[in-house]
Structures are given as C-alpha cells and as structure tokens.
Amino acid sequence: MALSISLTAASLTAVVVAWTMIKLFNIGKRDSNLPPGPPTLPLLGNIASFPSEHIYLKLTEWSRVWGECYSLKLGPGTVIVLSSTEAVREVMDKRNATTADRPPSYVADIITEGHHIGVVRYST
Numbered sequence: 001m002a003l004s005i006s007l008t009a010a011s012l013t014a015v016v017v018a019w020t021m022i023k024l025f026n027i028g029k030r031d032s033n034l035p036p037g038p039p040t041l042p043l044l045g046n047i048a049s050f051p052s053e054h055i056y057l058k059l060t061e062w063s064r065v066w067g068e069c070y071s072l073k074l075g076p077g078t079v080i081v082l083s084s085t086e087a088v089r090e091v092m093d094k095r096n097a098t099t100a101d102r103p104p105s106y107v108a109d110i111i112t113e114g115h116h117i118g119v120v121r122y123s124t
Contacts, residue, residue: 027076034071034078038062045073059083 028045030037041048051058062070063083072079082088091099108116 028073030071030073031078035069035080036066037070037072037081038066040073043075045075047074 025042028040028043030040038046038049040046049058059081060083062072063081068082068084068087070081070083072081082091
C-alpha cells in the first residue's frame with residue numbers, strides 16, 4: 001500500500017514538474033497569431049537583443065527585416081511595433097473597433113469597484 005502511494009506521489013510530482021517546465025520554456029515564445037519578429041530566447045524573449053543605448057536604431061533595423069508591423073516578446077509580455085505612418089493609420093483608423101480598448105486593470109477595478117471614469121474600459 002505504501003509503495004502504491006509513493007508511486008502515485010512520485011508520478012504526480014513528475015507531472016507537476018513537467019508542466020512547470022513547459023510553462024517556463026513557453027515564456028518568451030511568440031504565439032502563432034502574432035506578427036513575425038526577431039528570434040526569441042526562452043524566458044527572455046527579445047530582451048537580450050536590445051542594446052543599452054540607441055534602441056531606436058535596433059528597432060529601425062528590425063523594421064527593415066520584419067516589415068512595418070512586427071512583434072517583440074519581452075519576457076511574458078508582447079509588444080507590437082508599428083514603424084510607419086501607414087501601419088499606424090491602418091490600426092488607428094481602420095481597425096479601431098478592435099484596438100480602441102485598454103487592457104484590463106484588475107487592481108483598479110478592485111479599488112474603484114468599476115466606478116471611476118479614469119480607468120473605465122472602452123468596451124464596458
């Protein structure tokens with residue numbers, strides 16, 4: 001009986017460790033539905049590729065390679081870079097129904113109980 005419990009505990013531990021490792025190594029990976037961008041590193045994404053000075057030169061270089069709309073992974077977060085006025089106009093004017101909202105702020109919702117005009121979302 002004790003052997004059965006220890007095997008169950010060991011297999012459960014192995015599953016949890018494997019799941020955690022998969023989740024950790026997916027941090028920094030680009031989702032398939034995002035625009036293309038520079039290659040990423042596990043956990044870091046594109047953070048290791050950023051220079052300490054004159055970041056705009058690197059962003060311009062990437063726009064020449066990846067186009068006027070590309071994505072960067074900064075750890076678990078994603079940044080979409082628009083490097084031309086045409087791309088900005090496309091997103092702001094033609095696709096404003098899907099891009100006009102701000103990201104949800106759970107802390108602001110808890111503090112204000114959803115009743116503050118400064119943090120209200122567009123779609124609510």
